Amino acid sequence: MRTTRAAVGTPVARLEGRAKVTGTARYAFEHPAPDPLYLALVTSTIARGRITAIDTTAAERLDGVVTVLTHENAPRLASDENRELWVLQSPEVAYRGQLIGGVVASTQEIAAHAASLVTVEYDVRPHDVELRADHPDLYAPPKINAGLETDTALGDVDAALAEAPITLDLTYTTPRQHHVPIEPHTAVARWHRDDGADHLTIHDTTQGVFRTRLFLAAALGLPPERVEVVSPHVGGAFGSKVRPKSHHVLVAFAARTVMGRTVKLALTRRQTFAGTGYRTPTIQRVQLGADADGRLTAIAHDAVAETSRFVEFAEQTAAGTRTMYAAPNRRTTHRLAALDVSVPTVMRAPGEAPGMFALESAMDELAVACGLDPIELRVRNEPGRDPETGLPYSTRDLVACLREGARRFGWTARDREPGVRRDGGWLVGTGVAASTYPAFPYMSQSTAKIRALGDGRYGVDIGAADIGTGSRTALTQIAADALDVPLDAVDLRLGDSALPLAAPAAGSMGLGGWGSAITAAARAFRDRHGVAPAEGAEVTAKGDAVPGAGEFELHAFGAQFAEVRVHADTGEIRVPRLLGVFAIGRVVNPRTARSQLVGGMVMGLSAALHEHGVMDPIPGQVVSNDLAGYHIAAHADVQDVDAVCVDEFDPRYNALGAKGAGEIGVVGVAAAVANAAYHATGVRVRDLPLTPDALL
Numbered sequence: 001m002r003t004t005r006a007a008v009g010t011p012v013a014r015l016e017g018r019a020k021v022t023g024t025a026r027y028a029f030e031h032p033a034p035d036p037l038y039l040a041l042v043t044s045t046i047a048r049g050r051i052t053a054i055d056t057t058a059a060e061r062l063d064g065v066v067t068v069l070t071h072e073n074a075p076r077l078a079s080d081e082n083r084e085l086w087v088l089q090s091p092e093v094a095y096r097g098q099l100i101g102g103v104v105a106s107t108q109e110i111a112a113h114a115a116s117l118v119t120v121e122y123d124v125r126p127h128d129v130e131l132r133a134d135h136p137d138l139y140a141p142p143k144i145n146a147g148l149e150t151d152t153a154l155g156d157v158d159a160a161l162a163e164a165p166i167t168l169d170l171t172y173t174t175p176r177q178h179h180v181p182i183e184p185h186t187a188v189a190r191w192h193r194d195d196g197a198d199h200l201t202i203h204d205t206t207q208g209v210f211r212t213r214l215f216l217a218a219a220l221g222l223p224p225e226r227v228e229v230v231s232p233h234v235g236g237a238f239g240s241k242v243r244p245k246s247h248h249v250l251v252a253f254a255a256r257t258v259m260g261r262t263v264k265l266a267l268t269r270r271q272t273f274a275g276t277g278y279r280t281p282t283i284q285r286v287q288l289g290a291d292a293d294g295r296l297t298a299i300a301h302d303a304v305a306e307t308s309r310f311v312e313f314a315e316q317t318a319a320g321t322r323t324m325y326a327a328p329n330r331r332t333t334h335r336l337a338a339l340d341v342s343v344p345t346v347m348r349a350p351g352e353a354p355g356m357f358a359l360e361s362a363m364d365e366l367a368v369a370c371g372l373d374p375i376e377l378r379v380r381n382e383p384g385r386d387p388e389t390g391l392p393y394s395t396r397d398l399v400a401c402l403r404e405g406a407r408r409f410g411w412t413a414r415d416r417e418p419g420v421r422r423d424g425g426w427l428v429g430t431g432v433a434a435s436t437y438p439a440f441p442y443m444s445q446s447t448a449k450i451r452a453l454g455d456g457r458y459g460v461d462i463g464a465a466d467i468g469t470g471s472r473t474a475l476t477q478i479a480a481d482a483l484d485v486p487l488d489a490v491d492l493r494l495g496d497s498a499l500p501l502a503a504p505a506a507g508s509m510g511l512g513g514w515g516s517a518i519t520a521a522a523r524a525f526r527d528r529h530g531v532a533p534a535e536g537a538e539v540t541a542k543g544d545a546v547p548g549a550g551e552f553e554l555h556a557f558g559a560q561f562a563e564v565r566v567h568a569d570t571g572e573i574r575v576p577r578l579l580g581v582f583a584i585g586r587v588v589n590p591r592t593a594r595s596q597l598v599g600g601m602v603m604g605l606s607a608a609l610h611e612h613g614v615m616d617p618i619p620g621q622v623v624s625n626d627l628a629g630y631h632i633a634a635h636a637d638v639q640d641v642d643a644v645c646v647d648e649f650d651p652r653y654n655a656l657g658a659k660g661a662g663e664i665g666v667v668g669v670a671a672a673v674a675n676a677a678y679h680a681t682g683v684r685v686r687d688l689p690l691t692p693d694a695l696l
C-alpha cells in the first residue's frame with residue numbers, strides 16, 4: 001500500500017520562508033497585545049560588591065513610568081536553586097552588567113530613559129576577571145558539560161613522551177566568544193488570574209519552550225502547567241537561548257506587578273553581551289608523541305577555561321581528543337578558574353569548537369615534524385574502535401570525508417613547502433583539519449501528536465523549536481513520509497508549550513529526537529486508525545530511545561579544507577575557498593542541511609579571523625560588546641564556501657538514520673584556516689583570532 005513519496009531527502013525550501021522575508025512571521029517581541037507596557041533594565045556598573053543605596057525617585061517621577069523594581073521591592077523567588085535566575089534577590093553584585101533593577105513604562109523610550117535615571121551607590125570589592133594558565137585557584141569540576149568525565153587517562157603519557165622519537169609540546173588559546181544572534185533576547189509576558197489561579201504566558205525567543213517553562217515555573221513557584229511559553233520563530237540562538245536567564249524572571253516579576261497587562265522586554269545588543277552567556281576563553285596545552293612514521297604513541301590535552309563564581313559551567317574542551325586518533329597513551333584534563341563574570345554557556349559546538357582548533361593545529365604541526373602529508377598522518381592514526389571506550393563506532397567515515405574533500409579541493413597536487421607560493425603580493429597556502437561532533441543519545445525522547453483533520457490532511461503537533469535551522473520544514477517532510485501523504489497534507493505546529501513535550505533544539509539532537517517522535521506517532525496512528533481515519537482521530541506517541549546507545553560510539557565526522565592568502569606587506573588575510581565534507585548520516589533536507597553546515601563554517605571562519613570578546617580587567621567588562629567592536633565575518637569575508645555530505649545512514653542513532661547538522665560545521669574551520677595560513681607564510685599562529693600582526 002505504501003507509495004513511498006519520499007519527501008525525506010528532497011531539498012524543500014523553508015515552509016515559512018515567504019512569511020519571514022515578507023515580514024509577516026511574528027517574532028516574540030512583535031506579539032500583539034492591547035496597550036502593552038515596556039520593561040527596561042538597570043544593570044550593575046561594577047564587577048563585584050554590594051549595592052548600598054539605590055535611588056529610583058527621578059525615574060518614578062517621569063511621566064509614563066508605572067513602576068520601578070529593585071532588590072528592595074521585588075518579589076522573592078520560590079526557589080533559589082538555579083542561581084542563573086536569581087535576580088533582585090539581594091544587594092550583592094556578582095558581575096558587571098548584572099540586572100539590578102527594571103523600569104516598567106508606557107513606551108520603550110520612556111522605560112529606557114527612566115532606567116538611566118536610577119542612581120546606585122556601591123560598596124565595591126576587588127574583582128578577578130582574567131583567565132590565566134597560572135591562575136592560583138584552578139580546580140577540577142566534578143563533571144564537564146554534557147555530563148562528561150572531567151579527566152581521562154589511558155596508559156602512561158609521560159613515559160611514552162619521554163621515549164617518542166618525535167614530540168611536540170604546544171599551547172593554543174581561544175578567546176571569549178559571543179553568540180550574537182541577529183534577533184536579540186526578548187520576552188513578552190502576561191501574568192493573569194483565571195479561575196482564581198495565577199497563570200503566566202510568555203512569548204519568548206528560545207531553543208526550547210519546555211526549558212523556559214520548567215525553569216521559570218520552579219523559580220516563580222507556579223505549577224508548570226500554568227506557565228505557557230510560545231516561540232514560533234527564533235532569529236538565531238547558537239546556544240544562548242537554551243536556558244532561560246535572569247531577564248525572563250524580571251519580565252515575569254514586572255508582569256506580576258501589573259497583573260493582566262502585557263509587558264514587553266527586548267535586551268539591547270550590549271545587554272546580550274553582558275548576561276546571556278558566552279563561550280569561555282580557553283588555554284590548551286597539547287602534547288603529542290609519535291614514532292618516525294607518524295604513528296601517535298601519546299596524546300595529552302590539558303584544557304583551562306573559566307566559569308562564573310556563582311554558577312559552574314565547564315566547557316568540554318578536550319572531549320574531541322578522546323575519540324579522534326588512535327594512541328595507546330592518552331590524557332585529557334579540564335580545569336576551571338572561577339571568576340567575577342557572568343555564566344558562560346554552550347555555544348555552537350561547545351567543547352569541539354575550541355578544542356579541535358588546538359588538536360587539529362597540533363596534528364598539522366606533527367605532519368610538518370614528520371614530513372608527512374597531513375591527510376596521510378590522520379589516516380595513519382585512524383582508530384578501528386573508540387580509543388578510550390573500546391566501543392565500535394556506529395559509523396565513522398572520517399577517512400571518506402578526507403579523501404572526498406582532497407579530490408574536490410584539488411589537494412593531491414599540493415606542494416608542502418611553507419611560504420613559497422606567491423601571487424603578486426599575496427602568499428598562498430592550503431590547509432586541512434578534521435572535524436567531529438557527538439550524536440548525543442540523551443534528550444532523544446520527545447513526544448508528538450497526530451490528528452486527522454479530514455480531507456486527507458493531518459495535524460502534527462510537537463513542542464519542538466525552529467531557531468532558523470529549517471526544522472519545521474524537515475519535520476514536515478518526516479511526517480509526510482511517515483504518514484505516506486504529500487507534503488502539503490501535513491500541518492505541523494511547533495514552538496508552544498501547549499503542544500506535546502519535546503526536547504530543545506540543542507546539542508545537534510533536535511531533528512533526530514523530534515523525527516523519531518513523529519515517526520513513532522505516525523506508526524501508532526496508522527496501526528490504530530488505518531489509512532482512512534475519522535476526522536478528529538488522534539494519537540500521541542513518544543519517540544524510540546537511541547538504539548545504539550551504550551553499545552556504540554555515536555559521532556558525526558567531517559573534513560575542512562581552506563585556501564588562505566596573506567598579503568606579504570600588510571598581513572591581510574583572505575580566505576577565498578572553504579570546503580567541508582561531512583558524514584552526518586542520512587540528510588533529511590539537503591537544502592536546509594547545507595545551510596546549517598555552511599552557516600557553521602562561516603561561524604568557524606568568523607572565529608578564525610575576527611571574533612574576540614575583549615575583557616578589560618579594570619572595569620571588569622567586555623569592551624567589544626556590540627557589533628561595531630565584536631567583529632563577525634562580513635559578506636566580503638565569505639567567498640567560496642561549500643559543504644557536501646558523503647553517503648551515510650546511521651540506524652543505530654535513529655530509524656531515520658540521521659545525525660545532527662547544526663554544530664559540526666563550525667568544528668575544525670579555525671584550524672584549517674590557521675594551517676593554511678602557516679602553509680602560506682611559514683608562520684604558525686596558535687592564538688585565535690588570526691590577525692595580520694601575528695602573520696607578519
Ligand code: MOS
Nearest residue numbers: 239347348506507
Ligand atoms: Mo547548542 S550550543 O547545544 O544550542
